[in-house]
Amino acid sequence: MRIGIKYCGGCNESYKREMIEEILKRELKNCQFFYSNNADLIVCISGCKKGCAAEKVSGNFVHFDEWVGENKVLTKIKTKLSELLRS
């Protein structure tokens, strides 16, 4: 599975956005990660509720705009990946 990571511009983050990328790379070892929209799933990482990372994204994506804790990050991604695999 190819996962594209798309960050917002990071002008005034309310949490450390890189934590999400670190968790994904650590826990999803079978996936390939790119900084590109050309992927099976795009993970949009916004630093705040404005949600700039997801503004022009369509297709299969998940979006984080606040720190929700490691478990919720993984659950959200894994749920989406399961949906994609089923389809």
Add this chain to the structure above:
Amino acid sequence: MMNGKQYIESLRKLKPRIYFMGRKIESVADDPVLAPHVNAAAMTYELAFDPRYEDIITATSHLTGEKINRFTHIHQSTEDLVKKVRMLRLLGQKTGSCFQRCVGCDAINALYITSYDIDKKYGTEYHERVKEYIKYVQKEDLMPAGAMTDVKGDRSKRPSQQVDKDLYVRIVEKREDGIIVRGAKAHITGAVNSHEIIVMPTRALEADEKEYAVAFAVPVDAEGVTMIFGRQTNDLRRLDGDVDCGNAKYATVGGEALIIFEDVFVPWERVFMCGEYDFASQLVEVFATFHRQNYGGCKVGVADVLIGATANVAEMQGIAKAPHVIDKITEMIHLAETCWCCSLACSYEGYKTPSGAYMPNPLLANVTKLNITRFPYEWSRLAQDVTGGIVITLPSEKDYRNPETRKLIDKYLKGVADVPTEHRIRMIRLVENLSIGAELPESMHGAGSPQAQKIMIARRSNLEMKKEMAKIIAGIKPDEHFKRIRGISEEEFFSKLK
């Protein structure tokens, strides 16, 4: 939609129980003390029919597709949030006062967002009720008052710890057809000339405080509702003519009332929260965010009038070209526009909530309001400085109307030769009205006192991240970008300099 005249007529059909100065108010629309507040609210209706302003004052309902007054709208985009504050500045300019209707607008938006989240967690049906209520408000073009602040009693104690349990509005009985509520809400802007009252909790609540977790709407003349209209500095000048008030047509600030609920029945279709204590803080925070967003709009509109009044006084007194006067008026403009920037910023930085409605950026909305607890004091100080001591020593309108003293006042209080003395007096009274009295404490405490904003700002800003940034810049933590820019580590780079 109603126009201004129809709004005033609609108030005459209601029979709210209101007291002021020891007497019962017979007609809110016609009472000389309350009428200016009614006129200010009526402006929110009237401008919706003026083609020069309707683009800002009206919106399209996402619920019905109908054209509605923006004060009944649920914001569907950041552009809607921006148009809201543009509308507030415009109305501040047109009334030089508080037009009161934003509170209800903020209440329906906060309920819309929060009820959606409550339903998602508990499977309740509040959101549908809120939507139906909003459709009713939009169709009838109603003005609901937003009632949040409880009377609170002993501030060191939680609602459940108060000796008198009624010091926070609470549910005293649940029935098959609805609930019975008791308590009181304080400082409620525009309550006496609203059609409805929307009640919300005032603070975060705990599991043993479910009876206080209540949000609902009732008509202003519901059985058991009593309002006691609050005094303002110089309020009875309204009975003396049209000069001494300064703003005889639209009054100053909103006209606030203490609302008492003595076992008021609320049917279930108007109950929007009933025991979900864990959502009380969200409802308070969302409402506060909307309401704090406003203040760089409405107060700046009023400041525009004060700046104009100050500049007029300067001209009428022959000091308009003095460099220090130009500087002071420019400083007033700077302060006002800074607050405007804040309102625009928190609106443009707004975002979509799970309900689909948009809300402003909470951190920036709180910054907006915190500035309003300070800057109006400074622009008022400057207005008083430019105007001079006469702002508090002018003779009364009655003396001006008395032929015995009028000729003396006309002669000796003359400014520049081509301006009638009465014009100078009227303008100074306007400066007095806008810079002394209820206007300033309203800036301080309306939408929450400064400490409430400080708490939100501290909570919403990322201090740890700022500490991290400082450590990187100070050379305590590694700077990954510096290494990429120079191709070597900081240590290697600086060792070459030593």
